[in-house]
Amino acid sequence: MEKKLQPIVGKLEKEFGVAASEYRGDVSLVIPVENIVAACQQIQGLGFELLSALTAVDYWPQESPRFHVIYQFTSVDGNLVMTLRVPVPGINPSLPTVSHLYRSANWRERELWDMFGIKFEGHPDLRRILMPADWEGHPLRKDYPLGYEEPQFTFNFEEINLRKPYAKE
């Protein structure tokens, strides 16, 4: 762990009663979902002005927690990076929004709603962002099947063409 990061991580560990872990030099803290806004406020106050990335992982079929939401912070001033991981259960997954602290979280949270179906309470504009508005399901969930297309050859071209889902005529 970088020397400058140690007091910051130590402070967060004490404040929220969690332990930091390190893998290949990346420091991450697992924060319970009810503390996330307070933690983000703390981290912003400690000089991490950039929310580099906000993403999620789906551990289906594991149910509690099914998701981990990952917050990646960068401190431009102190030249430091750190990660928060927030476990979220699979039934009615929801988190409080941090888009009032980091404005860049606005679209990122919309993306997580679109792709994983994770709700962000208090978000000003929680619509789908990448998929069409009337899309069903959340594509990046692990129980959402990957689509495919049947390859057509000369001997079965017509047969496959009949059941191929596209506008004919």
Added chain:
Amino acid sequence: MPDIQEITVDDLKHLVSERAIQGETVLLNMGPQHPSTHGVLRLLLELDGEIVVNCIPDIGFLHTGVEKNMEAKTYQKAEVMADRLDYLDTVGNTLAYSMAVEKLVDLDVPARAQAIRVILAELQRFASHLVWLGTSALDLAAMSMFLYCFREREYILDILELCSGQRMMTTYIRPGGLWRDVPVEFDAAVRNILKTFPRRIDEYEALLTRNPLMLDRTYGIGKLTGEECLNFGVTGPMLRASGVKWDLRKARPYSGYEQYDFEVPTRTEGDVYARYLVRLEEMRQALRIVEQALDKLPMGPVRSNNYKFVPPPRSEIGVSMEALIHHFKLWTEGFEAPKGAIYLAIESPRGELGVYLESDGGPKPYRIHWRTPSFDNLQSLPLMSRGVLVADLVAIIGSVDIVLGDVDR
């Protein structure tokens, strides 16, 4: 067929002003097919006469599910999707992906491979800035700039073709090194660029920098302060044009950038013109880095010899049983990465390009997320475009330098 839901203004009520609902202002679609949106970006504009009151970007027209697709492929095979995200910075994307995989499995890269990576990444940065310069000048009605820039870009694409056989989708940088060493013509071709390009940049400057039309269209337009940039996640040349000296190549060096001597250009105005100046200076600095890297290009292998992760060279497969087995295993099953999660970021021509990679111990990425700079940079568009003229909005979109493949993934 399910019924297609109509999206009405009622759904967007919270995004437009009260006056739009009473019919005092006009709601107008700009795009998705509009030449100045550089791809398929739809903007819903609320206009009071010719003044933009609100701008609501609508993205996702180019969404191809890259992340989902990569999760279904082995680490080697997933790499081809990385090229196709940001199609103007293909070398940078494969560099980020390869470095993320190398970090995940703890793989060392030979010094020669690192230097060639830097040369190609900087040339690609130059080419990407050329496309930006050409198209954004075209938006401001400077048609000849477009032709000059694309003429020069072709020389760089020729070098990529020389190395990899492909002009754009190179997949030349692989986890553990490079696909193969550069050909003998490489040195002369790059030196030719180093000789001719500085003069070409001077020519662009002669055409644009003090051009009164250019100044009228760009000076003081689309301002962002440094704090706003960071809060909106804006990185890259846009952030540096707002006075924040943050470049990952300098701050957190990777791939041997610490050996090279270069400046990080910054401006304090934070407007469209400042972004233009910063990017032009970055093009000069890119050439400086290429020259240094080429001068002290070390000899040696270009691929790691850890055959658990990197396929052995063709010459060994014919004579070594072990090499044949490694080759077969790698291309049928792939390699198993240890369980863990990493985040790795590099400086792409547009800003911080990050890869979040998580492994569950299997041969495929369990989760890969691309933190693409265009996505966050575009998010600041509503803030920048409030109160400007529609024609200025075109200049602002040009200065963001979005690549829609990068925004929508």
